[in-house]
Amino acid sequence: MGKNLTKRQKEILRHILTFYEENNYPPSVRDIARLHNCSVKGAYDHILALEKKGFIERAARRSRSIVLTESAKHVLRPASERRIPLIGRIAAGGPILADEHFEEFCDFPLDKWEKDNYRFFALKIEGDSMRDAGILDGDIGIFRYQQSAEPGKIIVALVDSEGTAEKEATVKYYFREGRRNILRAANPAYPDTIVQNLQIQGILRGLVRPQV
Amino acid sequence: MGKNLTKRQKEILRHILTFYEENNYPPSVRDIARLHNCSVKGAYDHILALEKKGFIERAARRSRSIVLTESAKHVLRPASERRIPLIGRIAAGGPILADEHFEEFCDFPLDKWEKDNYRFFALKIEGDSMRDAGILDGDIGIFRYQQSAEPGKIIVALVDSEGTAEKEATVKYYFREGRRNILRAANPAYPDTIVQNLQIQGILRGLVRPQV
DNA sequence: TGCCAAATGAAACGAACGTATACTATAATT
């Protein structure tokens, strides 16, 4: 997965999407050649390359059978615009919005809630430490990506996870006391956590509960 | 517009939709003929008829250029099956799923959660009576429409609202005690409500919280 | 019964389409 796209290949991808959005059916090889202003073979080669890299799928010898994969859609419209990546485990040090962390995408009517340019991600919440804030085990939190937060907000922070080199995302209230950062659960059973170097990843902006 | 469909034509329409959902690109005339188990000409004539009646659109001489119109989608799957109506106030006696109650539609990734034939609706929840179940004021509950429920489930029930002839929808835990129906809040500050003739409208299947 | 109209099918034509061959050129990598 996650191979790199060349500039031309990305152009082709976008042409395919554009054609599809305008016509509601996929383009033929010649349609793509026309849009890209190149020869049929040129377009065809790009299609083969895009297929090999996993950005499109198609049926051999069938006309107009190109479909964009999730990766392609993700490349063409960044997470913030429409689809929210659901984050899995976070490797040490890496940025939270790297492709390798995306387990799947969480379709979400985001555009009705927010119209700005922030990027969002989703995180499955485990445990009942935020129970009293109405956030239960299994809920999917929708977070706006930002690296700082006002005290009192519910945030995602990265903390070291035992036994592995990976980090773990934890969801807590964020407070400050002097120079110390405090992570506080919304459940009196959990004690505060005090951390010096806090890696804030985002603040809670929404919630989805798959089942009740 | 809105002409009538013959039985065969509706079958063809459904075949087109089925093919499209399975492949993500439209069928060719021969694909349709295969699905309908008829000749190419038979399928083609049906396509022409469907086009004349406004259920499909297509580009002449272009392969796989059939697209279903809104009318077709409406015929094939009524609104209630996919988009979730957001219910406003409920007039006295009327069924909860009447058009007049829909204030708007709540687009929701329903298909990933449920694959059955139930009908769903959404309801904005007011108050904090279900706070301890993680359902806060302003949350939008997603309910499966059904008129009975097992005890212990969170349901929507219709109760008389003071001063008006209208009914109000209330969300509570449902319990039984002998022949009496008990509506119980998930907040100790609220007392149980005991009702004799309970109008259950649906049970909670999901939740969306627009803002935190 | 006989006739019309709608529905259906086999076959075929030509356009649209995927695919292949051959050749050129550029840039990055080995």
Place this chain on the structure above:
DNA sequence: AATTATAGTATACGTTCGTTTCATTTGGCA
């Protein structure tokens, strides 16, 4: 310097596809 990946043109082959022609069947209905 050789290799590989990318990008491109022009041309052509064979398949898929929309469309048409002609003939056949089917189902009312006068």
